[in-house]
Amino acid sequence: MKRRDLLLATLALLVIWEILAVLIHRQILPTPLAVLATLGTELLRGNLTLHFLASLWRVLASTLLAVLTAAPAGMLLGQSKRLNDLFSPVIYLLYPIPKVVLVPIVLLFFGIGDLPKIIIIFLILFFQILVLVRDSAAGLRPELIQSVRSLGAGRRALFRFVYLPASLPAVLTALRQSVGTAVAVLYVAELFATQRGLGYYIYLNGSTLFNYPAMYGGVVMMSLLGLGLYFGVDLLERRLCPWKTKS
Template identity: 40%
Template sequence: MKDKSWHFYLPAMILLLILWYVISIIVHLPIIPSPVLVMERLGNIFTQTIAIHALYSLWRIIAGVFLAIITGVPIAVMMGYYKKCDKILAPIVYLTYPIPKIALLPILMLLAGIGELPKVIMIFLIVIFQVLVAIRDSIKTIPKEMFFPLYSLGASFRQIFLNILWPAVLPNFITSLRVAMGTAISVLFFTETFGTKYGMGYFIMDSWLRVNYLDMYAGIVVLSLIGLFLFGFLDLVENYFCKWKKKV
């Protein structure tokens, strides 16, 4: 049976637009323009202006998440599977995880400059801790009895990973990405107000400073659509690779 979660997105968007329209009529101030005017403005400037900002923001998110996955997954698997590795690395994770990542932005800008690198690293730092904790804890909940048949057959670590570890941690891994994604987008908005002329954060704040509320709201709409795209993509990935969850 095909997943129909996408069918609920359109009614939700229509409901939000109606609510926005009603509020704009009640308030009747330039600071809350009608969604009709905003959508018209968005259509006029998207290809010429907003598209390049959206691509920059999307690239930074994808790069940061990709780096967090290729770095965090192997470390998390080692922490969950090998007790000695967990004893060494767990204290480091516990000490650094609570640090607000946005507080590290000045340090990253001093060390890596004000270009693309600190923005990607900021996304990386937000996502990797979610990945580490989710995967490590998922592996620790796997009953030891599940490993015995493969041990008796002389299975390699690669075979154990592919047949037991990865299928067991995949749902929690995707959930951890969902949780981290919202925070990553919020932090990206803040980082894009420094040292760049591209990105949705820069576009929205620049429009605000120019008192161009139509452009500002158009940017907010696009940023929301980026988030919708990313969350929708994760839903599709989960529906494809975790089909067994629908039968539970």
Template identity: 40%
Template sequence: MVNKRLLQQVVRLVLVFAGINVIWYLAFLLMNHPILPSPLTVYRAMFELGAGNIALNVGYSLMRIFAGVAVALVLGLLVGLLMGRSPLWNRLLDPVVYLTYPVPKIALLPVVMLFFGLGETSKILMIMLILLFQVIISVRDGVKAIPASTYDVLTSIGANAAQKFWNVTLPGALSVILSTIRISLGTAISVLFFTEIYGTEHGMGFFIMDAWLRLDYPEMYAGIMLFSLVGFVLFLLVDLLDYKFMKWRNQ
């Protein structure tokens, strides 16, 4: 059953990918302009980039994404659990979260760069800011939604606090964390693109903008395709984690 569902998903992805390329090729024929090369030209440019060049730029981007996500998860999980399990801390931190959450994080990019420079710290920090407050709110709400009777059952069989956390609290929090990451990942990657324009010589954002400035449109689109592929692989990774650790939700 799982293999059949997986095969159907792969077939749908292939059909959508083929449809996008058909539309792209038709647009290329209609425009007949160098700013929109054909799909074959872009794919040829992608394969001509070289494995080393691709690995270098994609590696830098992935490092920044993983570092930002990791920091956001650690801080968001700790604060979200604290707010979800403690009414006192929830009352203290709730106004802080709700006042700072609506602030558009991309607008903070100049401020972050002023304080932390143009290096890796500001890039990782921006990704972390995008995810942090969503993780906090999701974890807090997920933990608060766990029925108290669930903990009572474990208490009746002699479970300690660590066992309650591992068997009830963490699964409840992990479920909403994965959903939050899946929703926020696209925004985080978009922010990474803007941060990689400044103060760096590596990363997919820098690669795309460099090709654009050189008017190398096939290479520019090749970079966009690679950046999109990075996002797609990260989405698949989140889905894999969801399937592995949330099997009870996929029944």
């Protein structure tokens, strides 16, 4: 997508926001300019920055953990029909469950702090990556694998030169699909047992302090967090999978 198109879309959203704010004319919907002024003040004070960094750390830690565990597991299941037949019923049962409903349970077992938030996001990303990588590895043509084996390649070489490159697009696709859900669940998770994070910041300013410009500033920062992760995945895809982006 071209930068010009993104800029025009952003300007269109700001114009619509401004029009709605003027029409509604209530404190619950401040103008974009008022929100941006408050956002700048909060960032300069460092208050909002700390909440943003807390949320960013949770998302990045859970994403890294999910990739390091789900990608190898998906490749293994894709290579082994026996293991796939064994674990497929479990995956089939757990994959469709909305992981956000597990937030109270995870909090009960792991208490407060970063760990329960990381676990919740990890669960979302894990199953997305696992299923897509498994299907990608299982869909490799047998003659391709046989040709590599005929050259003397063992399991380690197959993993490095066949399964890993073939599965990278699936990993990145899973991340791209999960970014929005992960950030949404992060917001819900940060409503409980914490005093750090954008979710807590948004809720505190909107429902307790009634500082609506600050609340919308938190929403903007959480949106930027999701967009940054999404564009980061796009950048990784261009670097790691250049054959996909070539026309």
